[in-house]
């Protein structure tokens with residue numbers, strides 16, 4: 360009896376890998392991003408190869424991390440490594456859902472939980488680039504990045520909690536509170552820093568792009584299978600993938616184009632003012 364129950368809930372990585380290949384919408388949402396992330400890395404390395412200034416280089420490395428994490432993230436998803444069948448708690452809309460994998464009907468829904476995990480690495484890189492571009496102080500960069508990581512990890516908690524429907528949404532609420540801190544810093548703290556640093560034009564564009572696109576993620580989470588389950592998994596995945604294309608590759612391209620043609624504006628010591636490496 361026990362082994363029968365185990366067999367029902369255990370889905371192998373190979374079965375998930377093959378199942379994805381049979382779902383064109385889901386498969387394309389992952390493989391298109393692997394290709395785009397790869398192309399972005401090549402383009403960005405080429406664009407930034409002649410940078411000389413330290414701060415410009417730091418922004419470039421930070422931005423380069425974004426497609427690098429992305430190609431790994433989507434490889435994790437496409438291979439089935441970071442996807443699982445998860446059984447939703449009582450009262451959740453997908454409580455009784457089943458999924459047909461490897462010729463058997465398995466209780467639960469497909470969760471692409473690897474996304475939330477890898478956002479904890481890619482989004483801090485985006486914020487570091489923005490903070491450096493605005494010439495923000497270390498404390499506010501640290502605050503934005505740590506609350507952003509907390510947002511992603513608590514989002515992962517929301518996605519993987521199977522014991523209580525209420526606690527899934529409580530995790531979601533904690534994640535939104537952390538997100539609010541990030542948005543607050545982006546909208547009220549860094550614009551003034553950017554104005555003082557002479558990067559207000561590009562910063563304000565990127566700030567709006569970031570806030571508008573990032574707001575889409577919690578909305579998709581709430582509508583998708585993790586939340587009230589009105590969007591099927593393929594559409595949910597494409598919605599995240601489309602946001603990723605803009606929030607990662609397009610965003611990164613804008614940052615790098617600016618840095619490459621305005622190296623002297625972003626240049627400057629990355630040490631606090633008045634300090635120099637020789638001071639210690």
Ligand code: RET
Nearest residue numbers: 481514531534535538573576577580606
């Ligand atoms: C979750 C669900 C819980 C509530 C909130 C979320 C916010 C996610 C965001 C993700 C941004 C991701 C990006 C990735 C690029 O690599 C975790 C969906 C607030 C804002 C920009």
